[in-house]
Amino acid sequence: MSEKFVVGYDGSDVAKRALDFAVARAEAQGGSILIVHVLEWSPYSFLTPEEIEERHARRTEELERAEKALMAPLKATIEAAGVPVETQIKYGHVAKTLCEVAKKEGATQMVIGRDGDGGLSSRVFGSVAGSLVQVAPVPCTIVP
Amino acid sequence: MTRLFPTAVLAVLFTMSAAVTASAQSIDETINSIFASSTGWFVNLIFSNFPGTSFPWIVGWLVVAATVFTVYFGVIQFRAFGHAIALVKGDYSDPNDAGEVSHFQALATALSGTVGLGNIAGVAVAIGIGGPGATFWMILAGLLGMASKFTECTLGVKYRNEYANGTVSGGPMYYLTKGFAERGMPGGKFLAVMFSIFCILGALGGGNMFQANQAHAQLTNVFGDYPGFITGLIFAAIVFAVIVGGLKSIARVTEKVVPFMGIIYVGTALIIIAMNYDKIGWAIGQIFAGAFTGLGVAGGLVGALIQGFRRAAFSNEAGVGSAAIAHSAVRTKEPITEGFVSLLEPLIDTVVVCTMTALVIIITGQLISDPNTGLYVLNEAGTAIRTVGDNSGVALTSAAFSSSIGGFKYILALAVILFAFSTMISWSYYGLKAWTYLFGEGKAQELTFKSIFCVFVVIGASASLGPVIDFSDAAIFAMAVVNIIGLYVLMPIVKRELNSYWSRLKSGEIKKFT
Numbered sequence: 001m002s003e004k005f006v007v008g009y010d011g012s013d014v015a016k017r018a019l020d021f022a023v024a025r026a027e028a029q030g031g032s033i034l035i036v037h038v039l040e041w042s043p044y045s046f047l048t049p050e051e052i053e054e055r056h057a058r059r060t061e062e063l064e065r066a067e068k069a070l071m072a073p074l075k076a077t078i079e080a081a082g083v084p085v086e087t088q089i090k091y092g093h094v095a096k097t098l099c100e101v102a103k104k105e106g107a108t109q110m111v112i113g114r115d116g117d118g119g120l121s122s123r124v125f126g127s128v129a130g131s132l133v134q135v136a137p138v139p140c141t142i143v144p
Numbered sequence: 145m146t147r148l149f150p151t152a153v154l155a156v157l158f159t160m161s162a163a164v165t166a167s168a169q170s171i172d173e174t175i176n177s178i179f180a181s182s183t184g185w186f187v188n189l190i191f192s193n194f195p196g197t198s199f200p201w202i203v204g205w206l207v208v209a210a211t212v213f214t215v216y217f218g219v220i221q222f223r224a225f226g227h228a229i230a231l232v233k234g235d236y237s238d239p240n241d242a243g244e245v246s247h248f249q250a251l252a253t254a255l256s257g258t259v260g261l262g263n264i265a266g267v268a269v270a271i272g273i274g275g276p277g278a279t280f281w282m283i284l285a286g287l288l289g290m291a292s293k294f295t296e297c298t299l300g301v302k303y304r305n306e307y308a309n310g311t312v313s314g315g316p317m318y319y320l321t322k323g324f325a326e327r328g329m330p331g332g333k334f335l336a337v338m339f340s341i342f343c344i345l346g347a348l349g350g351g352n353m354f355q356a357n358q359a360h361a362q363l364t365n366v367f368g369d370y371p372g373f374i375t376g377l378i379f380a381a382i383v384f385a386v387i388v389g390g391l392k393s394i395a396r397v398t399e400k401v402v403p404f405m406g407i408i409y410v411g412t413a414l415i416i417i418a419m420n421y422d423k424i425g426w427a428i429g430q431i432f433a434g435a436f437t438g439l440g441v442a443g444g445l446v447g448a449l450i451q452g453f454r455r456a457a458f459s460n461e462a463g464v465g466s467a468a469i470a471h472s473a474v475r476t477k478e479p480i481t482e483g484f485v486s487l488l489e490p491l492i493d494t495v496v497v498c499t500m501t502a503l504v505i506i507i508t509g510q511l512i513s514d515p516n517t518g519l520y521v522l523n524e525a526g527t528a529i530r531t532v533g534d535n536s537g538v539a540l541t542s543a544a545f546s547s548s549i550g551g552f553k554y555i556l557a558l559a560v561i562l563f564a565f566s567t568m569i570s571w572s573y574y575g576l577k578a579w580t581y582l583f584g585e586g587k588a589q590e591l592t593f594k595s596i597f598c599v600f601v602v603i604g605a606s607a608s609l610g611p612v613i614d615f616s617d618a619a620i621f622a623m624a625v626v627n628i629i630g631l632y633v634l635m636p637i638v639k640r641e642l643n644s645y646w647s648r649l650k651s652g653e654i655k656k657f658t
Binding site: 039047060 | 245246253
């Protein structure tokens with residue numbers, strides 16, 4: 001069975017390193033890549049009436065922007081390298097959403113980056129990498 | 145510009161307050177008398193009694209409507225209650241729609257518009273005039289009002305306008321025009337215009353002046369007496385910065401803090417009730433006894449009933465049509481689901497929060513009764529019950545809370561300001577929707593309305609409670625006159641949606657996603 005790598009990607013330098021790592025492995029093993037970009041979102045947050053009115057329009061914009069600026073160029077470069085690649089853009093809690101996608105798509109590995117300079121907020125609330133270590137449904141590689 | 149504005153206003157304020165302290169009271173008085181004399185006729189029209197009785201027709205209008213909807217939809221408020229909770233929890237939300245407005249968000253935003261001073265000050269007004277018995281009628285009106293809310297919010301979503309750029313506009317204006325046209329009924333456009341006019345007045349009255357007025361009352365209660373127009377100007381400056389200057393950060397902070405203030409408020413009320421657990425039975429007894437005998441309050445039994453119904457309607461806005469504007473932007477394929485969710489609103493607002501305020505006022509013994517007869521003692525004018533320290537409105541609630549937990553008045557002052565502010569932001573939006581419906585979309589039209597809105601903040605803070613509360617009620621109830629006519633005409637459409645949805649839910653065609 002060929003390997004399927006789910007890569008959490010947000011456009012940062014560490015995310016790029018994680019993606020490079022995954023692409024190199026996939027190329028060597030004949031696996032495929034699924035890049036997932038998660039936009040942080042909670043259905044229980046509070047919005048003003050104006051924000052509610054514009055929400056659908058904003059969401060459409062956000063999806064388009066993410067597709068155009070982040071996903072499309074990546075897809076082109078990775079495909080050029082001969083590795084099969086898919087992309088998904090999701091809304092939700094980052095770690096939880098990555099796990100859901102990994103389960104649903106039958107991924108065999110997950111790869112994400114971490115920036116390593118755990119500030120106060122990540123000490124208090126935990127980081128995406130920290131949460132994934134605890135809840136990932138498949139083996140998870142964290143690229144520094 | 146937005147950065148400079150608040151600083152400039154503060155500077156002006158300092159000079160003004162120094163220069164005009166002597167004449168300040170008279171500025172307030174002038175504003176008050178002009179306001180009272182120019183709105184009197186409108187108030188009298190809305191609150192005129194049924195011929196030969198002392199029962200205002202408008203109160204009957206609201207209660208009859210709520211009862212009709214309750215019967216017509218087969219006690220939907222209890223039948224659909226569990227399903228409403230499941231919808232808010234997101235059990236039926238498609239995960240692929242994540243990032244859109246959820247049922248929870250629509251409900252939370254609508255609630256922050258309704259949970260306001262009606263729950264803190266309005267209830268105190270009702271109890272102060274109508275006695276403990278008003279609580280009973282208030283709760284009953286809240287329970288019945290759930291059906292009105294269900295009807296109007298379903299229609300709000302069903303007939304909303306969705307524009308090419310992805311934004312949505314909904315509310316009674318749209319269902320009155322489109323819904324009437326669909327049923328082949330004339331007059332939809334006329335009703336929509338009437339509704340918009342009243343909605344603008346309601347936004348300026350209950351959604352603005354009453355809030356500014358009671359926020360000022362609470363501030364003077366804490367900091368000592370000072371002229372109302374100063375509070376008004378500060379509030380107006382902040383509201384201006386948010387709605388005109390686009391200072392979203394203030395609005396966002398408020399939206400986040402308001403729910404927690406609500407929880408603190410209800411939590412504190414529960415603690416006070418628990419501290420006086422030995423009086424709970426007595427208080428409930430007073431509520432029931434007062435509901436059916438009046439216990440000697442102004443206007444007797446009918447007085448208690450009118451006050452209860454009036455304040456419930458003012459607080460939860462069921463049948464008024466404002467909620468239909470707030471709920472209409474939710475993302476759902478089934479308009480009726482938002483109707484189910486919205487019926488939780490009067491429950492939380494009136495049956496929970498308002499009842500807490502009422503119980504605290506009754507249990508802490510703020511109302512003075514004659515120990516010999518057990519009847520309440522009226523003030524000299526015979527218009528309200530005498531209270532410890534002669535308080536009314538928000539000051540009465542504040543005294544009741546502070547008598548058990550000293551210093552709570554500071555927390556209450558903060559809650560009042562935040563509730564007032566969030567209600568103003570919501571109502572500025574409702575008013576704006578009505579305004580642009582009448583005058584067309586556009587930056588200039590929006591700026592005109594927003595400026596008028598800010599001016600009324602100052603008037604509201606300066607005028608005295610009586611005229612402000614009368615005008616606020618009158619304007620909000622005038623919205624209900626038009627809206628409920630529309631609801632009667634359109635309720636078969638809601639029934640059709642309900643039957644179709646309910647049978648699909650029972651047959652398992654509509655499934656949970658979790």
